[in-house]
Amino acid sequence: MMLSPKEFKKHLIETTISILWDQWEKLGAWISPEERLKFYSDPEAAIVFSWYFSRYEKRIQKISEEWISANKEHLNTVRLKRMLKELSNKYGITIPIKSRTEDIDKSKFMRKLDALLPENLLPRLRLLFGCSTKAEVIFHLLTMGNSNSNQIAKERFLNQKAVLVELDKLAKTGFLIEKRAGRERIFSISPDFANVLPQPIFLGSVPWVLLSATFMVERCLREDYLDDEYLIFSAFNDFRKTLVSMLNKAMECNVSLKQESAQGFYSSVVDYWICLTKKATGR
Numbered sequence: 001m002m003l004s005p006k007e008f009k010k011h012l013i014e015t016t017i018s019i020l021w022d023q024w025e026k027l028g029a030w031i032s033p034e035e036r037l038k039f040y041s042d043p044e045a046a047i048v049f050s051w052y053f054s055r056y057e058k059r060i061q062k063i064s065e066e067w068i069s070a071n072k073e074h075l076n077t078v079r080l081k082r083m084l085k086e087l088s089n090k091y092g093i094t095i096p097i098k099s100r101t102e103d104i105d106k107s108k109f110m111r112k113l114d115a116l117l118p119e120n121l122l123p124r125l126r127l128l129f130g131c132s133t134k135a136e137v138i139f140h141l142l143t144m145g146n147s148n149s150n151q152i153a154k155e156r157f158l159n160q161k162a163v164l165v166e167l168d169k170l171a172k173t174g175f176l177i178e179k180r181a182g183r184e185r186i187f188s189i190s191p192d193f194a195n196v197l198p199q200p201i202f203l204g205s206v207p208w209v210l211l212s213a214t215f216m217v218e219r220c221l222r223e224d225y226l227d228d229e230y231l232i233f234s235a236f237n238d239f240r241k242t243l244v245s246m247l248n249k250a251m252e253c254n255v256s257l258k259q260e261s262a263q264g265f266y267s268s269v270v271d272y273w274i275c276l277t278k279k280a281t282g283r
Contacts, residue, residue: 005232009221016213028113037280044080045207076131083157146188204251212246237262
C-alpha cells in the first residue's frame with residue numbers, strides 16, 4: 001500500500017535522522033544509534049544535513065558543533081563550503097550555518113575518531129593525504145570504481161579542474177591507470193596500489209542519500225502541499241529528472257523510476273527510498 005504524503009514525509013525524516021545518528025557514531029560520538037547502516041562516514045555531509053534536520057531533532061546540532069570543535073583535522077572546510085553553495089545555487093536548499101567557533105576542551109559527546117574502522121575510510125585517507133582533493137579522488141575511485149574527472153567532481157562536490165589536476169598527478173606516479181575513450185579520460189586505482197588500500201565494503205553514497213531526503217522534504221513535501229495529494233504528485237513530477245539523478249547516485253535499487261503518471265512516479269520514489277533504507281540496514 002502506497003504511503004500517503006504525510007506518512008512518507010514522517011518516514012523520510014525519521015529514517016534520515018537515523019542515518020545521521022549512525023554517521024555521528026561512526027565519527028566518534030558517544031551515542032548508540034538505533035540501527036547500524038552500511039554507509040561510509042562523511043564528515044561534511046553529516047554536518048550539513050544535521051544543520052538542516054536539527055529543526056526536527058535538536059540534539060544532532062549539538063553533536064555536530066562539538067564534533068567540528070574536537071575534530072578540525074578531519075574536516076575539509078573547502079568541500080563543506082562548496083557543498084553548502086551548491087545546495088543553495090543548484091537545488092534551492094539554503095542551510096543556515098549553526099556551528100560554534102570556540103574550541104571545546106572536553107566534549108561530553110565525543111570520543112577520539114577511530115580512523116582504522118572500515119567505515120571511516122575517508123578520515124583514514126585524510127590522515128594519509130590531508131583534507132584534500134587527492135583524498136576525495138582516491139576515496140571515490142576506491143568506493144565507486146572507474147570514473148572521469150567530471151563524475152568525481154559532481155558526486156563529491158568538488159572543483160572539476162582541481163580534480164583533474166590530482167588525477168593527472170596520481171596517474172603520473174603510477175597510483176592510477178588512465179584509459180581513453182575518444183576524448184574521455186577514465187581513471188582507476190592501479191592494482192599495485194589497490195592491494196595495499198582498504199577494500200570497499202559499504203553501499204551507496206551517503207551525501208546523495210541525505211541530499212535526496214532533504215530535497216524531497218524541502219521542495220516536494222512542503223507543508224502547504226500536504227493536504228492536497230495532487231500538488232504533491234505534481235511537485236514530484238516537476239522535479240522528476242533531479243530526483244532520478246539523486247536517487248541513482250545515492251544507491252542502486254531494483255525499482256523502476258520510469259512511470260509516466262505523476263502519481264505513479266511518486267509511488268516509485270517511495271518504493272525506491274524504502275528499498276534503499278532496507279539495503280542500508282541489510283534487511
